[in-house]
Amino acid sequence: MNATATEQLPVVVIGAGPTGLAAAAHLTDRGIEPLVLEAGPTAGAAVREWAHVRLFSPWSEVIDPAAEKLLAPTGWVKPDEKAYPTGGDWAAGYLRPLADALGDKVRLGARVTGVSRAGRDRIVDADREAQPFVVHVTYADGREERFSARAVIDASGTWSTPSPAGASGLPALGEKAAADRISYRVPDLKDPAVRARHAGKRTAVIGSGASAFTALAYLADLAEAEDGAGTKALWILRRGISGSTFGGGASDQLPARGALGLAAKAAVDQGHADAVTGFRTEAIERDGDGRLVLVGEDGRRLDPVDEVVVLTGFRPDLTFLDELRLGLDERLQAPVALAPLIDPNQHSCGTIYPHGVKELSHPEEGIYLVGMKSYGRAPTFLALTGYEQVRSVVASIAGDHASAESVELVLPETGVCGGAGLFDQPRADENATNGGGCCAPAPALIQLGGTAAPAPSCG
Structure with missing residues (x-):
């Protein structure tokens, strides 16, 4: 398949969660056809599994601008920007309408079981980058299908692979039996x-x-x-x-x-x-x-x-990407260039530097891990990070390299100075006399929304 024909293929997005749907919105905005493959029965399936948990980010920080633009003509009403949604609110009030707006560009019950280059396993060099990606999908009823893609954006997250109780990273003895x-x-x-x-x-x-x-x-x-x-x-x-x-x-x-x-x-x-x-x-x-x-x-x-x-x-599931040439940090399983920016062994005060396609690229051109999956095993991911990641990645796919490289994202700091914090x-x-750490002593408990505190936001 020649380069021109390859460019006519869709970009496959793995996962119809917040970051995956945002990627599809950005692709649509740039006139590039997305194909979103979601393993679950609904958009935002993983988010729905923690529907009872309240995010600690308000609505203003969990709605992607390109997605909002796509939703505007549908009659969608934007929630109160200052309110804190639960996972259920996020799924029902934003993710489901966004998936509906994307229509048949989103396929549900479609689990990606493998990604490779057409006719090339990970060993073969010859003419590799000229080949489209092939994405193998297994449906809930057992049917199988393969799609060709010009690029693949993996926003499948890490929800399905929680880390075990065992401190060694392996299940504790007896953990499975209990x-x-x-x-x-x-x-x-x-x-x-x-x-x-x-x-x-x-x-x-x-x-x-x-x-x-x-x-x-x-x-x-x-x-x-x-x-x-x-x-x-x-x-x-x-x-x-x-x-x-x-x-x-x-x-x-x-x-x-x-x-x-x-x-x-x-x-x-x-x-x-x-x-x-x-x-x-x-x-x-x-x-x-x-x-x-x-x-x-x-x-x-x-x-x-x-x-x-x-x-x-959590940790990323990399098994279905085994035929691709990924450049991952040996500790975090995050892209090599991104890992130093998010490493909890070194990271200080919750500051994540702006990053985009440059930090998310791999030796295999055209494959991008975004959203929570891009962080590998590192914690503290915010939806805003995922939205800026896919904006940059999609700009690069579209050939707008100036926009792709102009990454501007200021995230709220945690107020906690870290580094060497895993042991x-x-x-x-x-x-220190302030009670420990480099930050101010903890004040009295804040009551928010009638509960002790909202809970975590993720992308």
């Missing part, structure tokens, strides 16, 4: 069945990020409810507690994100959660009553718990 008592999502305590699993029970929450904060806040609310007497959380942290553990508080430029950490702090201060620090889970065993016992790498055995909620982050070795600044 699957009936373990979940990897923030519990929806408005669901009667989920609420019954936690009410009056002892739940271990493993993790130190926004999702763990949310779970602790929800369990604290349950403990104070009439049907929640006796509810207790055990918060498992792999590092110690310092002034930065609960986030930036009032120093966070996203107030709701700061409030989220303060809600977790309140859960501990009010006795609804006990913190266990420097604990790396090696095994999960059952006692004689069928309850779970967490065993640390140092031999510590914690008192039995009824449930375990593992919120240790529990104390940093010098943790002994």
Whole structure:
């Protein structure tokens, strides 16, 4: 197939989540045909799985400009920019209308199982870049189909591959056997069945990020409810507690994100959660009553718990990209040029430098990992980042290199100074007189929207 014919092919976008649909909107705006392939039964399928969780970004920061432009003629009414949507609000009030506006450019129940170059596996050099991509799809009913594409934008996210409880990155011994008592999502305590699993029970929450904060806040609310007497959380942290553990508080430029950490702090201060620090889970065993016992790498055995909620982050599924030549950082599994900008071992104060197609490119031209998937195993992704990523990538695909390289994005800082933050070795600044960390002491708990705090935004 010659270059001209290849350019007539669509750009395949993997995933109909916020970033994938934004990519399709930008492609449409530039007159390039997108084909969005979504494994789930609806647009925003992953977002709908955390419909009960409130974002810590307001509506003004989770709507892409090109998407808004596409929606305008449909009669869509933009939500209150200052309000904080839940995942369900985001899906129903923005993602579904956007997918509807894209029409048959979005295919649902279409799982991408492989991407390669036409007639070339990853070994073959000859005439490689002149060949279109081939995208292998398996539908829910078992049918298979292949599409040709001029470029592929992988916005499939990381939701389907949560990290395990085991501190080594592998499942803890016994983790799979205890699957009936373990979940990897923030519990929806408005669901009667989920609420019954936690009410009056002892739940271990493993993790130190926004999702763990949310779970602790929800369990604290349950403990104070009439049907929640006796509810207790055990918060498992792999590092110690310092002034930065609960986030930036009032120093966070996203107030709701700061409030989220303060809600977790309140859960501990009010006795609804006990913190266990420097604990790396090696095994999960059952006692004689069928309850779970967490065993640390140092031999510590914690008192039995009824449930375990593992919120240790996510990792990208790269299996279906195995025939492509990706340039990924060996630690984060993020694009090599992007990794130093987001590495939690080095990253300081929540500042992400503007980045676009230059940082997202790979040795295999024409394949781009965007959105949460572009971050690999790194945390703290915002929708704004994904929207700017796809704007730059699509501009490059369209041949508008000046626009692609002119990346301007200012993200709200977390108010937390980090670096060397994945291990529990104390940093010098943790002994500062302000209570630890390089940021201001945490202020009093902020109440937002009738709940302890909105929960995380993702792209």
